Amino acid sequence: MSDWKAKRFWKEASVVEAETGYAVTLDGRAVKTPAKQALHVPTRAMALAIAQEWDAQKDIINPNTMPATKTANAAIDKVSIQHAEVADMLAAYGDSDLLCYRADSPVELVERQAEQWDPMLDWAADTLSAKLEVRVGVMHIPQDPEAIKVLRHRTHALDAFELAAFHDLVSLSGSLVLAFAATLDARPVETLWNLSRLDELWQEEKWGEDEDATALAEVKREAFLHAKRMYDLRQHE
Numbered sequence: 001m002s003d004w005k006a007k008r009f010w011k012e013a014s015v016v017e018a019e020t021g022y023a024v025t026l027d028g029r030a031v032k033t034p035a036k037q038a039l040h041v042p043t044r045a046m047a048l049a050i051a052q053e054w055d056a057q058k059d060i061i062n063p064n065t066m067p068a069t070k071t072a073n074a075a076i077d078k079v080s081i082q083h084a085e086v087a088d089m090l091a092a093y094g095d096s097d098l099l100c101y102r103a104d105s106p107v108e109l110v111e112r113q114a115e116q117w118d119p120m121l122d123w124a125a126d127t128l129s130a131k132l133e134v135r136v137g138v139m140h141i142p143q144d145p146e147a148i149k150v151l152r153h154r155t156h157a158l159d160a161f162e163l164a165a166f167h168d169l170v171s172l173s174g175s176l177v178l179a180f181a182a183t184l185d186a187r188p189v190e191t192l193w194n195l196s197r198l199d200e201l202w203q204e205e206k207w208g209e210d211e212d213a214t215a216l217a218e219v220k221r222e223a224f225l226h227a228k229r230m231y232d233l234r235q236h237e
Helices: 044-055 067-079 083-096 107-128 145-156 160-173 176-183 189-196 198-207 211-235
Strands: 013-018 021-026
Touching: 013 044, 021 044, 044 067, 044 211, 067 083, 067 160, 067 211, 083 145, 083 160, 083 176, 107 145, 107 176, 107 189, 107 198, 145 176, 160 176, 160 189, 160 211, 176 189, 176 211, 189 198, 189 211, 198 211
Parallel strands: none
Antiparallel strands: 013 021
């Protein structure tokens, strides 16, 4: 039984209007989530992305090539049920945001962090109305509760599909600020990803690349870009 793999049984994946948005059908049969919920998504653009993944499957279904389907499943089966808990978990990143914790040496790294991360904190203060303070070292020092309150409110305002994508933007980057910057197109998404890897990139420049670390970073980069695409698909028909 361990060798059993799901096989393609349909000829065509289609998008149809549903009571709560759009659904994907396989030869007229509606796709369901792993929890047997109706896979209804809020925009046609998102449904088309999911349908394209199903259409692209060969004889054997490979879930690893279906990231849009996975994110939609997570939004429906997990985030919609635990929305407040997920939002609180992500908002908590604001109190220990990657961009706020700085090295005390060497001077080259200190200067690079200030040069590249300070503008994003300034952006957060201006655009998100959340002023976060810089800390030196790894010891946690709480941020201004009012700033965290603002960030928490913004996070809770996201719907289940937005929050599912936002979850990956935050967890992969380690930064609530960078995640919001991605959703609001404050910088190109590749730039934001590289900002989240500033320390790692500096280490690579100094000591050279580690093949395994580079491969893992590329997997995470693709996931970050996918999360941005899914967030955007929620915004556009």
